Amino acid sequence: MEHAFTNELINETSPYLLQHAHNPVEWHAWSKQVLEKARQLDKPILVSIGYAACHWCHVMEKESFENDAVAAYMNEHFINIKIDREERPDLDHIYMDAVQAIAGNGGWPLNVFLTTEAKPFYGGTYFPPVKAFNRSSWMDILFYIVDAWANRRQEVEEQATTLLEHINSSSQFISNSTIGEHLSGDQYFTQEMCNLIAGNMLKAADNLNGGFGGAPKFPQTFNLQYLLGYGHQFKDAKALQHAEFSLHQLINGGIYDQLAGGMARYSTDAQWLAPHFEKMLYDNALLVGVLCDAFQVTGNDFYKKAIEKTLAFFIDEMQHPDGGFYAALDADSEGVEGKFYVWDIADINTILGEDSAIFCKWYDVTEKGNWEHKNILHVSNQKEIFAQENHLSVEALESLLRVSENKVLIARNKRTRPATDDKILLGWNALLLTAFCKASAALGNEVYREHAVILFNFIIEKFSEEDMIAHHSYKNNQARHPAFLDDYAYLIQSCILLQELTSDQQYLQKAKALTAYVITNFQCSVTGFFFYSNAQQQDLITRKIEVYDNAIPSGNSIMAESLFYLSVVFDEREWWLMANKMLIALSDIIIKYPTSFGVWSSLILKQAMGMQEIAITGKNAEKLMADILRLYLPMKILQSAGDEEDMPLLKNKIYGEDPLIYVCTNYSCNEPVTSISDFKILMKLN
Numbered sequence: 001m002e003h004a005f006t007n008e009l010i011n012e013t014s015p016y017l018l019q020h021a022h023n024p025v026e027w028h029a030w031s032k033q034v035l036e037k038a039r040q041l042d043k044p045i046l047v048s049i050g051y052a053a054c055h056w057c058h059v060m061e062k063e064s065f066e067n068d069a070v071a072a073y074m075n076e077h078f079i080n081i082k083i084d085r086e087e088r089p090d091l092d093h094i095y096m097d098a099v100q101a102i103a104g105n106g107g108w109p110l111n112v113f114l115t116t117e118a119k120p121f122y123g124g125t126y127f128p129p130v131k132a133f134n135r136s137s138w139m140d141i142l143f144y145i146v147d148a149w150a151n152r153r154q155e156v157e158e159q160a161t162t163l164l165e166h167i168n169s170s171s172q173f174i175s176n177s178t179i180g181e182h183l184s185g186d187q188y189f190t191q192e193m194c195n196l197i198a199g200n201m202l203k204a205a206d207n208l209n210g211g212f213g214g215a216p217k218f219p220q221t222f223n224l225q226y227l228l229g230y231g232h233q234f235k236d237a238k239a240l241q242h243a244e245f246s247l248h249q250l251i252n253g254g255i256y257d258q259l260a261g262g263m264a265r266y267s268t269d270a271q272w273l274a275p276h277f278e279k280m281l282y283d284n285a286l287l288v289g290v291l292c293d294a295f296q297v298t299g300n301d302f303y304k305k306a307i308e309k310t311l312a313f314f315i316d317e318m319q320h321p322d323g324g325f326y327a328a329l330d331a332d333s334e335g336v337e338g339k340f341y342v343w344d345i346a347d348i349n350t351i352l353g354e355d356s357a358i359f360c361k362w363y364d365v366t367e368k369g370n371w372e373h374k375n376i377l378h379v380s381n382q383k384e385i386f387a388q389e390n391h392l393s394v395e396a397l398e399s400l401l402r403v404s405e406n407k408v409l410i411a412r413n414k415r416t417r418p419a420t421d422d423k424i425l426l427g428w429n430a431l432l433l434t435a436f437c438k439a440s441a442a443l444g445n446e447v448y449r450e451h452a453v454i455l456f457n458f459i460i461e462k463f464s465e466e467d468m469i470a471h472h473s474y475k476n477n478q479a480r481h482p483a484f485l486d487d488y489a490y491l492i493q494s495c496i497l498l499q500e501l502t503s504d505q506q507y508l509q510k511a512k513a514l515t516a517y518v519i520t521n522f523q524c525s526v527t528g529f530f531f532y533s534n535a536q537q538q539d540l541i542t543r544k545i546e547v548y549d550n551a552i553p554s555g556n557s558i559m560a561e562s563l564f565y566l567s568v569v570f571d572e573r574e575w576w577l578m579a580n581k582m583l584i585a586l587s588d589i590i591i592k593y594p595t596s597f598g599v600w601s602s603l604i605l606k607q608a609m610g611m612q613e614i615a616i617t618g619k620n621a622e623k624l625m626a627d628i629l630r631l632y633l634p635m636k637i638l639q640s641a642g643d644e645e646d647m648p649l650l651k652n653k654i655y656g657e658d659p660l661i662y663v664c665t666n667y668s669c670n671e672p673v674t675s676i677s678d679f680k681i682l683m684k685l686n
Helices: 015-019 032-041 055-065 068-077 089-103 138-151 153-169 191-203 221-234 237-252 281-298 301-317 345-362 383-389 394-412 426-443 446-463 485-502 506-522 555-569 573-592 598-609 622-630 676-682
Strands: 045-050 079-084 110-114 120-124 471-475 478-482 612-617 636-641 660-665
Touching (some): 045 089, 055 068, 055 138, 068 138, 138 153, 191 221, 191 237, 191 598, 221 237, 221 281, 221 598, 237 281, 281 426, 301 446, 345 394, 383 394, 426 471, 426 485, 426 622, 446 471, 446 485, 485 555, 506 555, 555 573, 555 598, 555 636, 573 598, 622 636, 622 676
Parallel strands (some): 045 079
Antiparallel strands (some): 110 120, 471 478, 612 660
């Protein structure tokens, strides 16, 4: 009798899982019940992990998972589980570690085979339908696993044990040898450490194209933030120049959408020309953050325009009607990567007529094309020189480009759009909340502040359970999956900035409550670092500690940053000790390999230079607050209030109609000043 199967993904909300809901594979979502089914049937588990905007995930689906014969074999011999890595990053981290140990590299789709105890024993990334690219075919892999499971079971179990030991050992990286010597408040972090970090970071710099390293090239915004902070603090022209050059190259490159704004996830070449066209919420939010720093440091309107264009992209294309923001836009449309974004010169000529020549020259649109016989819009010209060469004023050129871009964008919007991954992720939305706060502060933009408050309220309403954040993802009025360390860490960070922006102390109280929860439910009692998953979670083979600042910042680095800040705000000495212990424990590896620890690097810079405590009092403090927020003050701890608050920085101050600015160290304050000019003198900003 032919086995009837059910693809259970039809019951899911993740766009990625729903993409596979009609495969002939008997897919399951991850659950205790499915793991128990594997034990009962004594079948190996195939876990396939990807995400909705993943090009090669789509390719493997079409080639293998939609093939009836392949699916039948998978259904007969395996328990098949599909995972959206953005919904379950905890599982992705664990099994990605295993595959990297097996294959020496990782990526998506991630295909890993598990024992009935959910321990990995073999895996890889994309497998073609027939042997190619020096890769075994997918069916060859399946045959091999079935044979090993049937005939070499002990070998399989031993491999699984070895891999689990490797995964666990990857979290035991922290040396305690230097911890304890400098926890009394002595200065441990020094300018020399900061110099070494900058030097090692710049060794990896691509001086020809900007950024770091070669292809594929990722933005690495944390490293640029460090160079901006270090360069500004120590008047280091080389550090500042590389950060600014990199941002100009990135914003002018094909990786950035020249028409609608927003950055693709990475560039496939070293020149920032040819992106992998998917657009993710998180890295665009992080881009806005570093652009705000660059604008505050330089005052250059180039960064201001890029901030506004990127945030307009979010608001126009990524926002849920209730206020949250979607996860990603796909790389593909009509089954072709990048089709939505690229151009033939004939298309541009038809749209623009006589203005086409200047537009095409500016954006490098040619008959031959600059990518696979098509054209990716990018800028390699300087506006003043280009205008002069083409007998135009800069104003006339800007006007022509503005009108032309709008016409081309209107035409592009008539194309079949890439699919939107419309799930809403807490952590990524918290990163965007931080971006809105930074943009409102840097640009003095009230609209961005309103967006920040609306987004905060959305997060609290949709992701909470019994007055505490509990969930990681939201879609179709359902909040699902346990919240992870990153979710809490990014939200705490955004609460701190929202208080600076609004002067509303409720946001700091929220940050305090969330921090206490994280310490109770995530902290490792041995190392002092924080596990990625909650202690309440019962469906994992291990709990990992993540410390690298990769595509997104490590939850541990953001927690350390917030612990330092909140320890001053609430006079919680124990929180300062926690953060200091974490930073000291990693300091050697941060200094040696700073491009993998960009946020940690900036934290060393802050501690070496010392945090600046700023309190503003008085009922009419808004104007002074706005002026201070526009300044580049990365070391600041900032609070303001119209009336006295029972908080260490705000107590025992003068409160009247006129605003006063106090600059303090360890709660010991200078005489207050009443003007921004006097404040700048006090802070040595002139």
